Amino acid sequence: MRTRRKFTPEERLSILQEAEREGRPETIRKYNVAPSLFDRWRKKYLSNGMEGLKNRYKQIDPRVRELEQENERLKRIIAKQALELEVKSELLKKTPIPNKIK
Numbered sequence: 001m002r003t004r005r006k007f008t009p010e011e012r013l014s015i016l017q018e019a020e021r022e023g024r025p026e027t028i029r030k031y032n033v034a035p036s037l038f039d040r041w042r043k044k045y046l047s048n049g050m051e052g053l054k055n056r057y058k059q060i061d062p063r064v065r066e067l068e069q070e071n072e073r074l075k076r077i078i079a080k081q082a083l084e085l086e087v088k089s090e091l092l093k094k095t096p097i098p099n100k101i102k
């Protein structure tokens with residue numbers, strides 16, 4: 001069983017360039033890359049250049065995720081307070097204030 005190896009976009013490009021110079025089968029064997037994977041890299045490189053070789057997913061920074069969660073929590077608090085204020089103002093409009101004049 002092969003161990004899975006992750007290649008950086010720069011490594012992918014250098015493997016593609018080496019295959020152009022020294023031949024596809026030799027390069028595939030040298031780097032232990034599946035022919036289908038090599039063909040996929042080549043197709044992506046030809047269609048989008050270096051951008052095509054980059055990973056499609058973005059890893060979200062844990063601090064950013066933490067700040068987004070805090071932001072959502074604060075938004076819920078503000079919404080709850082706004083609702084409470086609206087209910088209180090509606091109640092004040094409906095109930096008359098008794099005059100305590102003696």
